[in-house]
Amino acid sequence: MNRTRHRFIARAKAVLFAYIDALAVIFIITSGFVVALNFLNVPIKMLYSEPIFIAALSILFAGALSLKPLDLILQPKSLRYALVNPSVTFLIVSLLLLYVTVLRIFHFNAEGAVLSVLVLFLGVLIRQAWRSFPVLFIPGKFNDSEKLDVPKGMEWISKEEPVETLAADQFSYAGLVRRFAKLIRDSKCKSFGLTGAHGSGKSSVVRMVENELKKHPCAPWFVYAGVWGKDSDLLPSYILSEIVNRLHSEGVEVLSLASLPADYMKEIMGNGTWLSRFLGLCFENQHDSQSVLKRLDPVLDSVGRQLIVVIEDVDRYSPEHGMSALCRLLDEFRFVRNVGFIFLKGQETKTSIDFHRLCEHTEMMPTLSVDALQKHLNDFIAACLDISDKDHVMYPNRYDLLQVGVSRCLGKELSGENVFWSSMAVISHSPRSFKHALRRAWRIWVEIHGEVDLLELIVWALLREGCPVGYDFLKNNLSELRATHVQTKPEENKQVTEIRAKICSLDLSEHERLALKTAFTLLGFKISVFHEESFCSGWARQNMPEATQGLALASPTDYFMRLEAGGLNQGEIFDQEVICVIRDYCKKRTVLLPKNLVKTHVWAAKIEQFGALFDTESLVALIEDHVNVAVDQFGGAASERTSGFRELNKLMTGGGHGDEVLGASMQRILFQAVSGSLTLAYDFYYWYRNKTSVSQKQLRDLWVQKFRSLVEADDLYLSKVVNPSVPYALYNTLRCDDPHPSFNSATDWQWLASYLCMAMEASPERMGPDIAHLFVRDNRSRQPVAAWFNFDTQYFEEMYATKDLREKMAALLLKYEEDHPGADEISLRIKHVSHALMSYVGHQTSEFRA
Structure with a gap:
């Protein structure tokens, strides 16, 4: 908004002073003409009433003011201005004609001559004042050729002379x-x-x-x-x-x-x-x-x-x-x-x-001074941070360049040499390319500050302007370089060796190759081979954390493409928006974050990207709120595949958070999951079962108790907490075993048999798939077609202890297959075990078979 207002004001000034300049020209011409007439004693009162004189003045004024862009070119500060506004031109011409013809201030006496000279002198003064007026913008359409608004004290980066x-x-x-x-x-x-x-x-x-x-x-x-x-x-x-x-x-x-x-x-x-x-x-x-x-x-x-x-x-x-x-x-x-x-x-x-x-x-010419490089980069970073003081920076120490270092190791021996500044001086190449790099970095930072890592932006700009060969290598081998980012043992990665071989083949000096490797290390690419040569980036003697907005990341945001574009694409999520939502949640536990987390996987990936902002209590609270929102929004379809589930698990298990806070909330979160989705409850138990202080059996017993209370309280509960599209909820709830036993036998679930029958009768479309998976085992990967499926008779009979319940459930399954003849995989599963099911139905088979 401020930049738009600045442009408008500058444009208005330019147009105003351009017309003042033209007005000064007309004053000079008119006054000179009148002074000449006075000295020649020509009766001007007769002239100004003549149509010919009026026409000549009109042509003169119109010709001076009604100009095309290329007809009148004024060049203060090497910028061009053109008068092309017909309405203003007409107004000025009318006023000047009025000035000459109506006011009648010019006469043949001495006062008239003096007044003419004064007007002439006034026109010259206006003309000189205009010549010294500094104008910044060209009236008309603005574009990238406008003067760059550079940091205070670094105006030199915008000058080419x-x-x-x-x-x-x-x-x-x-x-x-x-x-x-x-x-x-x-x-x-x-x-x-x-x-x-x-x-x-x-x-x-x-x-x-x-x-x-x-x-x-x-x-x-x-x-x-x-x-x-x-x-x-x-x-x-x-x-x-x-x-x-x-x-x-x-x-x-x-x-x-x-x-x-x-x-x-x-x-x-x-x-x-x-x-x-x-x-x-x-x-x-x-x-x-x-x-x-x-x-x-x-x-x-x-x-x-x-x-x-x-x-x-x-x-x-x-x-x-x-x-x-x-x-x-x-x-x-x-x-x-x-x-x-x-x-x-x-x-x-x-x-x-x-x-x-x-x-x-x-x-x-001396090479680029490291002292000058340090001064200008520190001044530049300070200026960048000034305009982004409201942005959240994950690791402010990354921008303290005096603490940043890259150590080079040869043959597993730490040389103790900090090659960071010498490498930056080599990459900068010359004052001109260094100036162009800062100019490019500043222009991008002004547009998207807080949306990229400032240190990586500077290194990227220096590579682009000062080392085009290295920049082209980065651009053309970006995928291979990013593949090195995920390697834990670079010395065993053949791809790293290939990358280093390509670097050695570049048309660069040895110093430039070393500088390029240093730059890649700063950008997060792991191109070290420990038994040959390796690099380690850090602050003083501590490891420097990787940039959360680094070029080595390909998702959820490709920051290299963001720098190339110099801005964000339409619809792209702003990093600062994500950070603000996270910070608000950590302070007030707002509902916006869990809703966005469930909404799209991009938001979930962004939450994982900026997970370092969470303390343990806030992260556990987010896990709980995420379960609540997922259950409310998806019901029985909520599972580990729901956006945000796995990302939160990675943050909890890999972020160094303590287990005590989550352990204290495990029971409450598990009960919330059970109330809405059996699949989500099982997934939560599977992913977090080791985070609690109680034993797995105790947690399992609590889970079963809550499940039973919900089943007995609501006849429709079972049909709401399963997902026919992924029919494994009942199996995972009742029979989960390898590698985490259920601690419950089939006889422990006899109380559930009648409720399953009622739910199957009420909602066969929702319950049929889950019940079929519960009793019919899938052997397709190990058996011929005739034995693809087999009925788990022992488990069925232990769970359904009475003949009536067995007969009822078998009849309901056969009825489901009859209503869906060969329509889906569930019908095929039931059809393969229909003989076993008919053995429980007895003489009622004719009701289910044609």
Whole structure:
């Protein structure tokens, strides 16, 4: 909301001042026109009433204000503004016509002339004020090209232009700058070379050198000549033209040098006129290329200055023959007393130039300073945490970079070397890529702060901007890297060995490979091989917990894809929403969390992901509330497959929570499950039976007692607590054995026989499947077709002790098979044991068989 308001205000300011600028233009034009008429003594009262004059003014004003976007381009701060609002244009034109024609303030007397001059002066002042007004946004549709709102104190990450002063230096180049400036000031040499990687700050160093030299009198003038995109055949001409233009901009008379570029090109190409060639023969050494360049000396002597030509963007220039012409020009500058040069060359540039022969003094750009890296990353993290102060952070210590470390082990021997900072410096590659990485990370964090891990966001951004080869490897091998995340013994995992072999095959230096392995370790990928080389991430001497929002996780959220997208997809659950619900539940035990937990498996997975937020009491309370909500919502269908059941069990058993709190609540939770779902009650007993202080038999006896009381109290209870789709509730309740015995024989369940008969009569569709599974055993995996199923006669007769009950239940099962002939697996099961069932029915068989 604040960002939208900021954009609106900035846009309104831009439009307002754009129209003020146009109004100032009209004031100047109008006042100048009236002043001219006053001095010419033209009767303006006659003119303004003429239709022709009115039409001319209308055309003038309409032409100045009714503009297309490309007709009027104002460029304060390199941004373009266009006046395209017809209604405002019409209003301004009408007011100006009224100003000229109706008010009649201009007359032929002195007051009118003075007033005209004042209006003219007012227009100029408005114009100047507008020129200095800083506007941030372009009126119209906003897009990603808007100026980045960067952290306070880190404005440098949004700027692409070179740094010009030591005060603005962010990477400790002061020593190099002062050394360069001293060499130039003392005139110890005239040709300098500076090498460094792309984006290492070569141009910034030169501009800081120039700024340092300006502190002394008669400082040399710097001429910047970027050769990127220039015609290779005309490079010398371009550079000499830049020299002439620079002298002209300093107010030096350059008429004698106007033909310098052309003359030099003629000499080096050998295509001068016959007269110049004749004069060259008559006057030796007067018209060779060196003599042409020496024409600069008298001009520079007259102003007491020297020139330093800075050759930039050589690392982006490829034609070799153009480079040869450039080197010839620079080499011939040695014969010009007042001209020197600084040659900027990228380390990656492959050329046949003898760089050290060309330059008397060479310097190499220092690598990215670890101290500067620490300062900027700590400042960046502080700024990120400032805008997300209301977000919940699982492990705040993860963002204390002074405590973060990655130890490298060789051959099971801990080296004690913290390779974290050195690896981050290598991955950052250069100040430019480091700046771009922070800019990308900031833009993503502003959009989705709290939805990704900040430390992993920074490492991801550094890889993307500073180590493209490593980033492409991460992106293309993400599935394999994530597979290493779940391995407990990396030394036995062949996949880890394959991943490491691929890393070794990348086109990277040894330092870059080490840095890449360090980055992968920080991102949670276990790529260590203990008998060769391993890495361990931690805080000081403690193990660092894995990121709960790490790139190594593929579900429930793919955080790598979230970073790639720079935002959340529509309908995606916000992590901070989940965290807020968990925190509210831990404080107030609200019902929203258990409802969401039962709703979808995504919520359940999110609860497991952020399970560290729960204390033991809150987690046990959530298990109890989850059982209640599951029973209320699903009834007999509630089971371990219900969303949230297994996730809570993992948190309880794997989260280091004590068993005492759950043990004290086991009986109550089990009774709640029994009241709504026999399957859920059995699953709860199976998963948590070892968490109670009482014996399994005691817990089982309590379970049976509660079950009996519910059966005897409600005739419809049995039909409500079973699930025909998964008909194992009665079997698991009555006969659960291997590996957890039921402690109850068939005779112990004789009291239940009559209730099962009544429930079967009342709800055969719901009770039939469960009762069939209770008495008919499935042997399909071990027997031929004829013996797929067999009737458990012993258990049936022990449970149904009387003939009448046996006959009644057998008849009900046969009736179910008759009503569902071959329709489902239950009918098939009963059909296979129909002969055994008919033996209990006796002469009543004809009622059930055709």
